[in-house]
Amino acid sequence: MTTEAAIRVQGIEKSFKDLHVLRGVDFDVRAGSIFALLGSNGAGKTTLVRILSTLLKADAGTATVHGFDVAAEPGDVRESISLTGQFAAVDEVLTGRENLVLVARLRHLENPGAIADDLLARFSLTEAGNRKASTYSGGMRRRLDIAMSLIGNPPIIFLDEPTTGLDPQARIEVWQTVKDLAGQGTTVLLTTQYLDEAEQLADRIAILHKGTIIQNGTLSELKRLLPPAKVEYVEKQPSLEDVFLALVGDTDVSDTGGTDDDGRRTADDGRTDRAVPARKEAR
Numbered sequence: 001m002t003t004e005a006a007i008r009v010q011g012i013e014k015s016f017k018d019l020h021v022l023r024g025v026d027f028d029v030r031a032g033s034i035f036a037l038l039g040s041n042g043a044g045k046t047t048l049v050r051i052l053s054t055l056l057k058a059d060a061g062t063a064t065v066h067g068f069d070v071a072a073e074p075g076d077v078r079e080s081i082s083l084t085g086q087f088a089a090v091d092e093v094l095t096g097r098e099n100l101v102l103v104a105r106l107r108h109l110e111n112p113g114a115i116a117d118d119l120l121a122r123f124s125l126t127e128a129g130n131r132k133a134s135t136y137s138g139g140m141r142r143r144l145d146i147a148m149s150l151i152g153n154p155p156i157i158f159l160d161e162p163t164t165g166l167d168p169q170a171r172i173e174v175w176q177t178v179k180d181l182a183g184q185g186t187t188v189l190l191t192t193q194y195l196d197e198a199e200q201l202a203d204r205i206a207i208l209h210k211g212t213i214i215q216n217g218t219l220s221e222l223k224r225l226l227p228p229a230k231v232e233y234v235e236k237q238p239s240l241e242d243v244f245l246a247l248v249g250d251t252d253v254s255d256t257g258g259t260d261d262d263g264r265r266t267a268d269d270g271r272t273d274r275a276v277p278a279r280k281e282a283r
């Protein structure tokens, strides 16, 4: 399955009354890769993810997930995927471990406790496992959410805006989690409105705009669409760092006169040649 498309989307259309959200969307996602669907708020990312995860029917077009048609074989599709929505589905009253055990039980899996412990370890949540999820940071909660969605080892996972609303540290944690998943062979389709997220994570990036995919490629392919970088000369204002270093940087230089770095004799009137910038400019 490594060279086949794990997800194939062809001519998908979807309208809500007069609102034509998807106007013929096409793309393939290679098995084991991370594919980012990039689009602004309201572009139709969640609508597409809902169609691919069989929660919503398309008006036209076809899509297969793990080789199964989303319209004709929704049960098989559901067994092949997990979906982590934009808003964490964690039960706050339960501990992290209890959340995982609950999902494993709902999926009728054997040894739910062992499954929970394994996932807690994989997501660096072992220590926090017996604490209520309400005490978790945003990043821990989202990691638990993703861990819950992995129960049953689905080969394909959909992450709808996995880091929206997270602080920078939590985003980095989630990014690492997603990279680890793909490293273990899981196919990841994630949606994002953040350019840096797509840049950090994705093997391929597709831009959804006005109902269609307007670009689809690797990061370097997308970068090549723009003219080559131009060198521009910009007048640089000193930063606070420049000012700070100019003021304190030479404190080890003797102020009683001596030789400077070039071996020249410096002034012995109590000032060195390299004092604060204002003096330099005055010379």
Ligand SMILES: Nc1ncnc2c1ncn2[C@@H]1O[C@H](COP(=O)(O)OP(=O)(O)O)[C@@H](O)[C@H]1O
Pocket (backbone or CB within 6 Å): 016, 019, 021, 039, 040, 041, 042, 043, 044, 045, 046, 047, 048
């Ligand atoms: N069930 C629905 N009924 C009517 N309009 C909807 C429905 N779901 C989404 N929309 C509209 O479709 C557009 C795309 O929404 P969505 O797929 O959620 O975008 P995104 O996830 O990219 O922010 C938005 O304008 C949204 O208001």
Ligand SMILES: [Mg+2]
Pocket (backbone or CB within 6 Å): 045, 046, 047, 086, 160, 161
């Ligand atoms: Mg959305």
